[in-house]
Amino acid sequence: MSKNKELFVTAFALFSMFFGAGNLLLPPLLGYQTTNQWHWVTLGFMITAVVIPIFGILAHARLQGSMYDFGKKVSPLFSSVFCIIIYIISVTIPSPRTAAATHEISIFPNFGTSALLTSTIYFALVLLFVLNRSKILNFMGKFLTPLIVLILLAIISIGLYMPHETVYTLSVDTSPLITGLKEGYQTFDAIGAIVIGGVLIISLNLKGHDSFEEKKKLIAKSGWIAGFGLFIIYTGLIILGSYFRGELDIEATMSGDMKRATLLRGISLATLGNIGTAFLSVLVALACFTTAVGITTGVADYFKGLFKDSQEVYIITAIVACLIGILVGQLDFHYIIIVAVPVLKFVYPIGIVLIFLNVISQKLATPLAFRAVVLVTFIFGVLDMFAHFFPTNIFLKTLREVIPLGAIDFAWVLPSLLTFILVVAFQKSK
Template identity: 65%
Template sequence: MNIQRKELLVTSFALFSLFFGAGNLLLPPLLGYNAGENWFWVTVGFMITAVVIPIVGILAHARLQGTLYDFGKKVSPTFSLIYCILIYIIAVAIPSPRTAAATHEIAIHPAFGTSPLLTSAIYFSLVLVFVLNRSKILNLIGKFLTPFIVIMLLAVIGIGLSTSTFATGISQFETPIVTGILEGYQTFDAIGAVVVGAVIIVSLNFKNMKVSQFESKRKLIRQSGFIAGAGLFVIYAGLISVGAYYGSEIEVNAELSSDMQRANLLRGISIASLGEFGNTVLSILISLACFTTAIGIVAGTADYFKGLLNDSQVVYIITAIIACILGVVVGQLDFNSIIMVAIPVLLFIYPITIVLILLNVLPEKLATSLVFRAVVIVTFIFSIPDVIGFLSPSEGLKTVTSYIPFASQSLGWVLPALVVFVLTSLLQLNKKN
């Protein structure tokens, strides 16, 4: 079955929009601003965890065409069940409410002066309406919302670069690539890949998409993933570079919280690019980008628990309602507070998610059940010091982690996981021979 261009574009735009939320818009400009002359190397690191890994996750979904449960079942069914529940709880408890917090702080409160409670209540009521009409999600987001978001983003970036003096400040980062990698964690894009990828799979199963054969869906998802990834790359690189080149023109008050620094910088860039109209553009842009991401997260969570409990539509509705209520409650926190809560969670769950994504795109002979178990266990063990070090740093822990390569950059799990993967693969090969 040939994939029609219309279906490809709709799916690509929808996938891009489900990825692109609050953190994706707010994090890159300040990252570039602080990176200054080293903005290119920060961009390289950021792309690894915010573009490459998430798109590999979509490719894994294209191959599996199942649910998130399929990502971890080679480790063990129990592990996969626990992992899935953790991922979906994290998704509805942190990134989903964060979209409401960002929308309130940047778009709604400055214009209307409303309370976070009112903003979150209206916001998640609308999210719930869209999620309960999920058969229309792909078409609505892909045909209408995302093109508008992309056009506005490109306008801000293009006009911003064309009017910039191209003068950068001094970098504040000792290791810009590593800083970019860790900042990419906060986009939640790797977690987003395994969550919204499942949304795409389910949505493609609706009759109006006209894609039914396994290979046709695989081709569509893969091509959509590459197109969405290219879009994310252009937007991220543009936002980071604009932040870097406006470093000498826009004053960011270091005494403000990180979220206000991000908001003020992005607002300054928008106004410098589009005049006072830039404020309106920014408000609309933030609202739409956050809203589409929240829809994807809530729909993905409801889909999972629906499938877990006998494909019950009642479970889908109840899960969506609970996720939206949780979003309203947590959405009372400010954007920066949610990020601070998220960091230790990300240091724990992100490495496991990354290795599961990478293992699921490898050939079966390289990614056996033994390899899955060994790599995930080692990744889990070597991620623990990063979490403890963030929550309760001590000299004793520093002494222990000093023997682990890259541990000081919160990447102590990388080399052990790679070594175990190679050794386990060689062991399997020797046994086979």
């Protein structure tokens, strides 16, 4: 395989592992709700759903290890606990969520079957792919991703060039930038980058790549290409949601997930006609499936590495992850998102600071900086999580209002940044 071909196959595979249920359903509704301010919500969404995840891939290119290497400068114990928590979250929330989305959008409207049947068949296929570990990268990059991208580009291109009614309605969202940042959280892509980056490295090793520098360049370039693809698709979907504001009526009584699905279905029907529903079903199923395969493979790879590269452990872990997917995948998509919110508020900040600390110069990101910044981020992440569970608590509410950005769930940002600056200054003074 030529270098250019391998680069694009790797980048496409990476794109497909990122692009799942939330990535497809979230952007159109953001554009629909922000209308004339779609550019602000796009900016916020890109920061948490594109920029930070791609930095995660760049960190993997530098480390070329596993998720364990992201946190080992804090301490080996911390890194091990962090890895286990992330992998448990991955197989209990984002992976089953892909099955729930596939059932609600692709399967049930067309066949009316039960969620149990859908999730069972879905994760049986996921297991089949995961057990054929060495072929995953090529199959996703050569076949599945091009099909996903072609359908998406067809919907976006036709939708953008169609004549649309001019909408003068002001945005119903008074802070679209913050909304975009928060919705980018819901894609799980920052955490996903830490998980699937390890999958990418092991896949390249299985293909015979031995040179550290060659892998570093390949992974970094693949990350930028995948990031550019995500940027184009997200922007297109957000603009489409804004453009169709005057043509598609989404009832206010609908829940969040029903609004997302109805809007996406309406856009597909308007752009591709009756065949648009079929294309949408295929698109959702493929986008969700590739993400579930990436997550399950990452989890199985990690536990395999813990037990001296035991293939038996890899198989057992993959089976357990798929069984959990079958059980949780029967739940309502919206319910899974609700459960995910407090978990994200606690875990996401730690994942983000670990990504940035592993990307910047290691002269600045010393073990002391890792420990101090992660500790401060942990404390404020816990504060945000407790504030979610106890929204009427006066003490928590007052405390969050005093902390800069605390009222919008980003209480950890400035304290973490300030801690990093103080540690760097302290180390230079010594």
